[in-house]
Amino acid sequence: MTSERRKKGSSITRVLEIIEAVAKADRPLSPADLALLLDIPKPSIHRILQQLVDEGYLQINVRGLVIPADRLDNAAWGILHTSRFKALRQAILQKLADEIGETCGIAIPRGTEMIYYDRVQTNWPLQMHLPIGSHTPIWCTASGKLYLSSLSKDARQGILRNLPMPKHTRNTLTTIEQLEPELEQIASNDLGIDNEEFVDGMAAISVPIKDKQGKLFACLFTHAPLIRKSLDQLLAFEPQMRRAAQEFGELISEK
Known part of the structure; x- marks a missing residue:
């Protein structure tokens, strides 16, 4: 026995x-x-x-x-949602959203999409409504491009070659030739940018949340309608975004 x-x-x-x-x-x-x-x-x-x-x-x-495979992905997703750090995570997001005055959230890569894992909204009457669990494309969002930039050039081009990339707005980049220079720039400064590429009239920025090995685990983002904040105005909050991302990284390391 x-x-x-x-x-x-x-x-x-x-x-x-x-x-x-x-x-x-x-x-x-x-x-x-x-x-x-x-x-x-x-x-x-x-x-x-x-x-x-x-x-x-x-x-x-x-x-x-x-x-x-899907069952392992679903298990990981469930563990994240039941994390004992949920209250602290929400507190960090709330503080950041109050500082920026715009919605802030966390997106996690899953296959060829990004998933909205958590977010805190502001009380502005005009804002983009993407509920937790929403799937967003990787080639035209700040978080998606940041994730792509963290992959090797061969890996990301292999994904993009096989990925339909429809044009969401007049600014959407839809070819590898258009995207690659921007992804290389994002990789060099660890800062994702969406300049009306996913939704007309909306800008967004994103910074990486890294685990203790320095690997991108998730993306911290904020977005705003351009009538309220320009892309340059969002970029002015990069230091606050990086501070919050570091706090999230420390949470991950405690698990």
Whole structure:
């Protein structure tokens, strides 16, 4: 009985180690990568991976590499929403929104979209209404472009080559040739900008929230109608945005 418990515990540990490794990896891993990284025999890796794929936690892409699947994404999303730091997170957002006088929020990359994870609105009668859980495009929003800029050039161009990029406004950039110089500029200063590219008459800026390894975890954004604040006026609040992003990064490191 003791040996059965030990064997079961070892199997569970291996499953969790594989999920953790795939979730934290900067790039998709091969089964051989995982076997070497976790010191697990290749036959065991393939067996466990197949079980996780069958259950919808992981998937194998066209190159034979392991990536998170919907069930793992949904689990991570649920954990974030039930975080014990929700009250403190809301307090940081509220302080920032009061300083800027505009809606502030957090967006998280998920596949080829950004998801509004949290936000605090101001009481202005005119504002853009995007509820928590809204999906926004990555090629024409401040947070989406910031996320793209954090990827390697090959990775982001691979995404953009296969992504329909309809024109939302007269300023929307819809080709890799148009986007790449701007993404390189964003990568150099860690500051995403939306100059009426997603919604006519709205500007937005975004700064990264990074984990303790310095990897972009989420994006902190603010947006405003241009009749109230210009893009340059929003950019004047960059120091306050970075301070709040650092506070969020410290919260992530405590988890």
